[in-house]
Amino acid sequence: MDKQPVPKKELTAQWILLVAVFIIATCGLIYELVAGTLASYLLGDSVTQFSIIIGVYLFAMGIGSYLSRFFNTDLLGWFIKIELLVGMVGGFSAAILFLVFPLAISFQPILYALVGVTGILVGIEIPLLLRILKDKVAFKDLVSKVFTFDYIGALLASLIFPLLLVPYMGLIRTSLFFGILNICVGLYLTRYFYGEIRNVRQIRFSGILLLLAQVLAFILSEKIMSYSETLAFNDKVVYSTSTPYQRIVITKSKRDLRLYLNNNLQFSSVDEYRYHEALVHPAMTAAGNPRHVLVLGGGDGLAVREILKYPSVESVQLVDLDPAMTRLFSSQQILQQINKYSLKNSKVTVSNADAFTWLKKHRQQRFDCVIVDFPDPSGFAIGKLYTTAFYRLLQTVLQPGAAVVIQCTSPYVAPRSFWSINTTLMACGFHTVPYHNYVPSFGEWGYIMALDQDHYQVPDTFAITARYISKPVMEQMLQFPEDMKAHTPLEVNKLNNQALVHYFEEEWGKYLEQ
Amino acid sequence: MQRRDFLKISAGLAGITPLLQACRQERVIPGSIIGASAKTGHLLRDHAFSEPESWEPHQVVIVGGGISGLAAARQLGKAGINDVVLLDLEAKTGGNAACGGNNISGYPWGAHYIPIPNNNLTEYLAFLQEAGVITGYDAAGLPVYNEYHLCSDPEERLYINGQWQDGLVPRFGLSDPERLQLKNFFRYMDAFRQQKGADGKDAFAIPVDASSKDAALTALDQVTMKAWMDDRELTCSYIRWYVDYCTRDDFGTAYDKISAWAGIHYFASRKGRGSNASYHDVLTWEQGNGFLAGQLLQQCRAGVRTGALAVGVRPAEKEIRIAYYDVQQKKLKGLAAQQCILAVPQFVAARLLKDESRLQQVHQYLHYTPWLVANLTVKQLEERSGAPESWDNVIYGSNSLGYVDATHQQLQQRKDKRNLTYYLPLTQSDPDSARKAAYATDHATWTKAILADLKRIHPDIATKTERVDIMLWGHAMAQPLPGIAHGDIRASLGRSLAPGIHFAHTDLAGISIFEEAFYQGLHAAAKVKALL
């Protein structure tokens, strides 16, 4: 320790400034980590994102150090102003990036600019502080102290960021929180060194304004998030909610209305009839005059709308996991206009239950036609609904002569997935009729009809009013070109191998990478 | 300013105070240590019982309602012997295959799976068919396994080098020479699986006693698994960890203690083939082997008395007298049987018979590993990257065996909460001191240790765990040390005592697995039938 006696007031000042270094270092690194994480979220490839951002940040700090030599008077004042600036830029950085991402054609330049500016500002601070402290008190281990606090701050930041901040606060709030902290420190310094700074009132005033802005943004961070979602969806988000099961987003443009579940498009009002007519009518017709129909999934009521076109139908049982979905589609005006109030029809019973569990509990019921409209098999939980175990359970509720149809993802993007469902159905003793059609908002889409007898014949007429389906169209749908065939032997999808999920991940993964 | 003040202020300024507070408060996680009824069991050791007032006559009495005892009871029923009483000290039968449950799912307290059975085990296959585990046979004569009972995919994953990998055999982050050692190891094991001894029998069979007695093979029972591996230069840390994990998992014995024969048996004895499964597949249920214990109980016609601690078994004129303590009524009762099966661990059997020299022998040869099994009720947990949540989740390098997700076989899409069954064989020190230390440790301390272990794979486990219930098995299983499988001790302890006391327990089988327990029961039942 330094032997020279140091006046108490000076000593305190010195400590306060060191604390400021500590906080700047913590905040600086946090902003950098926020930027890196956000870039990995939004752009993918975390290794590249992080290494570029760290590089840019460190380089910018170098520039900052260099620039610090041009500050020669009122060092303390500048120190505080820069502190406030760091708080402003860093604090708003995550929010800005989220908002800018969907809009900007070039997201990266903005990202690197923000990281660069933060780096430069932090880079100026440290040398500036060294000089301030040198003016105030001279002691041997000044440099060592400053850097110690700098690095401790860095350590703290890198520890709390992944462990506490991201899980508990999320990115937007984390960066705002540290912005607020920066600004508070700046304001505190203006108080402590009141007499030693020029224009102190002005600095203070702008500091307080900034603080208010950030606190407000902190409170509104949820809104910012959902606004940025609006931008990402291109159209206006008219409804969005997170249920325990999924995130439901409905967007509307002049042209159409779209439903997204977990960011996957479920339908566009413009062409959904192509999908639902192709899904429902072949099976309904194959089943003869179906009286009792079961719909698994399909909480939007669009398949039910098609089913209700048949006068033979006496009851429709819909089983969908998510009560929020069925509630939405049986209460919202604009949505009900699309499903023609199908979920409110007296023939229709809606149950919110897990399809697997529901079937196990209702084995005594019998149906003439079953429409299976589950989400694609993108994970092990949903993959269970495409297994031999599930199809065998389904067989127990089928009336002789019943027809089942299953939405089977895209045979163009994922031919092995599509055909492995076919293999699985055949392994359960079904006779299958695979077919596909083109739905502009989806692309090529596939379906498989499963029957108990090998007798399928395209009907001469589809006795309902339809915009899409007809005998020649159905005949065409049965044709598979070479690029929609599997070309390799496929595994049967079972609970204990989940082969389909593996195929699906591989095929869609590859497709989305392109 | 003082240094302390400085720290306080700087922490305050950095805004970490509220964060520190958030993680400072250590929540007390509810739960309890539930047994196995060590207190009741110890009465047998520490308490002198008088004579019961009367002796209730029955054809057969079975002491012990684990798999061995239940299998014996079921078999006697099949043989038309119906006047059978089965005693177990616990409130429910099942023994090491006991289970519990809550509103989320059932869960195991011990044994949790069986591998696909070997096809020559006719009686065992018949039992499984009766239990609905086998649904029929295909045209090739292979058993078709119930799809709901085969372990669902994804089955196993290993947290290694900062990542979850698929499967338990270490792969992620290994160098080529290390991979080669693992490959060589499995080559040896495959060869052993095919091998037959000079006597024409399988080198490694189930039950153990059906294995070849070829001296070249039984010599493996004289060295430890580690020594065998060292001789073959299977020495990299990954292969050592893997084999040690396996021998601790199945036999509660470290690889440097276990007999090489027993260790290899784990890898080389499984040859089962099914229509829709093969020997590396497993069958499992929410409640683990508690499902099978329940099926055995359902299929047996014996009068089952639980909360019944047998305290003495002795031959009298023309009958065997069994004294037991009714834990509920706190009353000593007596049974008089023509034949009796002791389906209890050997140290218990020796005490029941009040045979000191037998007890000495047991102490000399049989060393019982204590185990801890904990069931944790958790909310959605944070996941590390790599392979997704699986049935069996193992941490490379941990003393524990990781956890099995008891809800894995459930079919529904969404699970808000799950029950995780955590396994910890206490093999770090010698069994006696490990047992004492385990009993002396309280619930909070165990919970903390368990959560610290799991925190590596689920950073938020401490805040997401709602309940931890702990089972301490003081004498979970006898270690298959060198000399047990092919020495004389098992035959000597297993020999029936005139005029009608028989033994059935996995202690006597050499290794502790379901099939051995099942056949222990069957063989004892056959002896009883022959003498009645």
Ligand SMILES: Cc1cc2nc3c(=O)[nH]c(=O)nc-3n(C[C@H](O)[C@H](O)[C@H](O)COP(=O)(O)OP(=O)(O)OC[C@H]3O[C@@H](n4cnc5c(N)ncnc54)[C@H](O)[C@@H]3O)c2cc1C
């Ligand atoms: C933690 C753990 C995990 C395991 N996992 C597996 C697994 O996954 N798969 C597998 O195949 N095997 C497993 N095992 C091995 C398991 O021990 C055997 O499969 C089998 O359950 C043993 O049955 P048993 O009847 O031989 O013995 P036990 O289960 O020991 O049965 C003995 C019975 O006797 C009763 N008893 C004892 N003393 C008395 C008395 N004085 N009076 C009355 N009753 C008494 C006990 O309560 C108990 O019910 C595991 C064992 C443990 C401990």
